[in-house]
Amino acid sequence: MGHGQSQSHAHDGHPGAAADPGGPRVALRIAVDLERCCGSGMCALTAPGVFDQRDSDGRVVLLEQFASKNMEDSVKLASENCPCAAISFGDVVLREQGEGRE
Numbered sequence: 001m002g003h004g005q006s007q008s009h010a011h012d013g014h015p016g017a018a019a020d021p022g023g024p025r026v027a028l029r030i031a032v033d034l035e036r037c038c039g040s041g042m043c044a045l046t047a048p049g050v051f052d053q054r055d056s057d058g059r060v061v062l063l064e065q066f067a068s069k070n071m072e073d074s075v076k077l078a079s080e081n082c083p084c085a086a087i088s089f090g091d092v093v094l095r096e097q098g099e100g101r102e
């Protein structure tokens, strides 16, 4: 099965955040809450390049802090499928490399 309905979890929109060559890049930032994680491993199955599990207790290990464009759908799916709601994500604007933090 698996009807590929794309539920858009559009929260508040970010006007002007469209892909703009030369402008700031928008990426999906991923966060996990180890307090909530119950070690089901769904995330590592859904997006193995982004999530792994600790050997000790099976809790999630975040391999990538930012999802590349082709991984965004997998990350969102992993978040939806996480039985403990331990995965969150949100758009961030990446500044040019070298500009550093504020």
Ligand code: SF4
Residues within 6 Å of the ligand: 032, 036, 037, 038, 039, 040, 041, 042, 043, 044, 051, 053, 058, 059, 060, 081, 082, 083, 084, 085, 086, 087
């Ligand atoms: S799917 Fe959720 S509960 Fe399961 S290992 Fe990943 S973060 Fe933890």
